[in-house]
Amino acid sequence: MLSHKNQPLPARMRHAWRGLRHGLLAEATLRLQALALAAVVAVLLWLRPGAVWWALALLASSAVLAAELLNTAIEQLADALHPAESSAIRIVKDCAAAAVLIAVFGALAVAVAFVVHLLRTHGA
Secondary structure, eight states: OOOOOOOOOOHEEEHHHHHHHHHHHHOOHHHHHHHHHHHHHHHHHHHHOOHHHHHHHHHHHHHHHHHHHHHHHHHHHHHHOOOOOHHHHHHHHHHHHHHHHHHHHHHHHHHHHHHHHHHHHOOH
């Protein structure tokens, strides 16, 4: 395998897109999270909030997708290097899954803050 280091930008981008494609094809959770991102964008387009809300929502959503992709990478690597049951590998996988959970909680906190903002500014 050729080293990914010091390759031209287009080659590095192809590697990244290949990783995203693999994640979307292999992980139902990632597909669900990508669908949630599409829903977030649709809601933002419909409600037209300020730029700060766009930034917060997209940053939070991107963090969830990035965490899920890292979780997938860690799981793939761990399974390839140590396919047998292992308490140490289980802890690694559990910690990676917990990182996704924390990112999801952060994204949900942004959603709650957005709803509270809407309720306060629109007098509901």
